[in-house]
Amino acid sequence: MMEEAWEALLKSYVYYKGLPVGTLAAMDPTAEALNYNQVFVRDFAPSGLACLMRPASAGGDPEIVKNFLLKTLHLQGWEKRIDNFTLAEGVMPASFKVLYDSHRLRETLVADFGGSAIGRVAPVDSGFWWIILLRSCTKCTHDHTLSEMPEVQRGMKLILNLFLSDGFDTFPTHLCADGCSMIDRRMGIYGYPIEIQALFYFALRCSREMLKPERDGKELIKRIDKRITALNYHIRNYYWLDFTKLNNIYRYKTEYSHTAVNKFNVIPESIPDWVFDFMPLRGGYLIGNVSPARMDFRWFLVGNCIAILSSLVTPAQATSIMDLIEERWEDLIGEMPLRIVYPALEGHVWRTVTGFDPKNTRWSYHNAALIWLLAAACIKTGRPQIAKRAIELMEQRLSKDGWPEYYDGKAWSYVGKQARKYQTWSITGYLVAKL
Template sequence: MALRCALVLLKHDNEGKEFMERITKRLHALSYHLRSYFWLDFSQLNDIYRYKTEEYSHTAVNKFNVMPDSLPDWVFDFMPQCGGYFIGNVSPARMDFRWFSLGNCIAIISSLATPDQSAAIMDLLEARWTELIGEMPLKVCYPAIESHEWQIVTGCDPKNTRWSYHNGGSWPVLLWLLTAACIKTGRPHIAKRAIELAESRLLKDNWPEYYDGKLGRYIGKHAHRFQTWSIAGYLVAKMMLDDPSLVGMIMLEEDKQMIWPPLNRSISCTI
């Protein structure tokens, strides 16, 4: 999204055009890499499950030598038949299969996600409403990291116990990003349902920073109240839902003049 915004901000002089060419080239490579290797849906998950390891050369299917045994048990039940999302990270022999709401919403708003992928992300949200929305929008990530692993991954911040804070907590501020993504994909009913959930609790709970628990049922153990960003997130979401044209202030459409490389990965079966 930063690269796309830079194209808009640069002057069309000689120096600006040189940077534009470099940015466009980077966008081609980056978008192809993320759309291809960071995208996960039912078909791709099945492919990873059947990966052979230690393949070499450009013909290798398992390009990052991911071990199928590293697939977490939860992802098989979490992945619906129709739907998909961008995963957290891909590194040699290991993938972070967690769902991150902020990244997936921005992927839609910035047009990193293709129209097919954007629709699949919305399909996933509807299919896994309880896990990702629960009783308070929106889970920052799913699932929470359990046992002692959260201490290693999150820097041992005591707020990051499972289903709390940045480790599976629910953050009302994310409501505006969800609403923008819903409007762009033509699914405003999802945002409306989420906003109604938030309205039933936020004012009564004095606008807390975040919520705890698998369903976001409890006000966060260390959450501050009367948080500006919780209030602002709700207000912006309401304004966009009332006037969808406002989404244009933050939304980037895919530049049709750019010839993006085709996807080599499967997409949601709803498309």
């Protein structure tokens, strides 16, 4: 199965002027290509990690990662216009593709900054994944040449200045639009979704290691340090939920002034019934969102795992997240790992929140690709047996089903209705988890 996955990964390589610069999103021969024939920044993250982690003697390829980082950096410098509106300098593309210009007889790059995306939403997470992959490449190769290049330092600063800019927000968390992250269609994750906050924190810590304190670098490092401290405090205190915290929220009253316990005016009656059944006595997790008068109590895998990997949560909280996964195995892992969000939106809520999006039907959109995040979090918390159990479940189905994009059903028994086969990040997610 590993050999099959490596072969599929190599077949997905995209070349520009003879050099590999990324991997296709999917190579399903039975489905229309749509935008799956492009290189997506977030999708390439596990591809890049797989290429970095495999020994060079066995076919490891750090060069594709370096080429990808430089090529997307080049695209960052393009003018980014959607209709009549120009995006900020620091925005990284969601994806790009290589086309052959028959008139000029040469290859050209075409980038998407959200103009072709679902809902015309620019990706917030692309810049974060770019920084995290840059740091991974530097750590793995022990070569700082790439990260110290003036154009790379400038690109990193543009991303950071975009996300650290001051405005009207009173929270250290990053405000973003619905559909701007991996869940790229309406799922009610607008505002301050945990996935974006965890990636933001991770990218800040990675940047802190790579930024050179020259010229304006010192001032930027000070801003990073300040934001890391504030973000750390905010997430650990206000996003954390366990049995004790749930009991406290259940007894909240409407309060005013800076001494208020109920700082965000959360009304206890807004707590959904499923939370009380879901929350075990042992375990806890970071909830999906916190904003005025609203807490999204749903479990999101990406945010919780990245919070562990980046040390955004305390060691005790990281242990509690793993406890929760074990306690609620059937709900969060199921027959075909693993669930990106729990619980599913259903009925009237699903209709109003997703806008009847048929690709977000209930108990759908569960990604096998995310197994690498779970495996990494398990290793960091000293619980590799959890990852081993999940991977063994996956190995019973994933290859036989043709490496699908996602599974449907409450127990993930069915390959997703609109899922592409030979999805590269399902392939590389498995590879990285095994490595």
